[in-house]
Amino acid sequence: MQSDHVKLLDAGMGKTLSLKGVKIPPTIWSANALLVAPEIVVEIHKENIDAGADIITTNSYGVIRGELAKEGIESKYKELNQIAGQLAKRANSETGSQALIAGSLPPQNGSYRPDRVLSRELLGPLYREQVEALDDYVDLFLCETMSTIEETVAAVTAAIESGKPVFAGLTLHDEKAGYLRSGENVQAAIESL
Secondary structure, eight states, X not given: OOTTSOOOXXXXXXXXXXXXXXXXXXXXXXXXXXXXOHHHHHHHHHHHHHTTOSEEEOSOTTOOHHHHHHTTOGGGHHHHHHHHHHHHHHHXXXXXXOOEEEEEEOOSSOTTOGGGOOOHHHHHHHXXXXXXXXXXXXXXXXXXXXOSHHHHHHHHHHHHTTTSOEEEEEXXXXXXXXXXXXXOBHHHHHHXX
């Protein structure tokens, strides 16, 4: 990847799935789409490519062990992550696109909830497992909506072990400029990476 070139990412998968009428349960929204509407997932990837996205993101944001366990489908964890990667690759192939594929690495215990972030010791194996499941299908990893330093470091560390480029997206405090949702300083988060 050229570092001096602006890259356009895709649109949000969850909102687009909802707009297309796919049932979005709060626990396993992206996993549910992989199970009941894989063709729509491919369609959304293609629409993003056609709109000029340089990077499309696997539909694996909600494919996390804890949420799958709540629905009794934890045994499908690896398979669902792989399906997310396969569908993104298929969209690229069918459009003849050169778009890069980012493997989505989400918070492992609730988005935008720093109070629910697990310890780095628990997060590390979870992120390594997800990286391993997605690795054959992606060009880079996108650590999304990280709300604490500990969560960010765990996700980024696991992704770096793949040898692929890694982007980290931090979610900021609603009222305190320059701080993560956890109240930790953004500068401290950057320095920890």
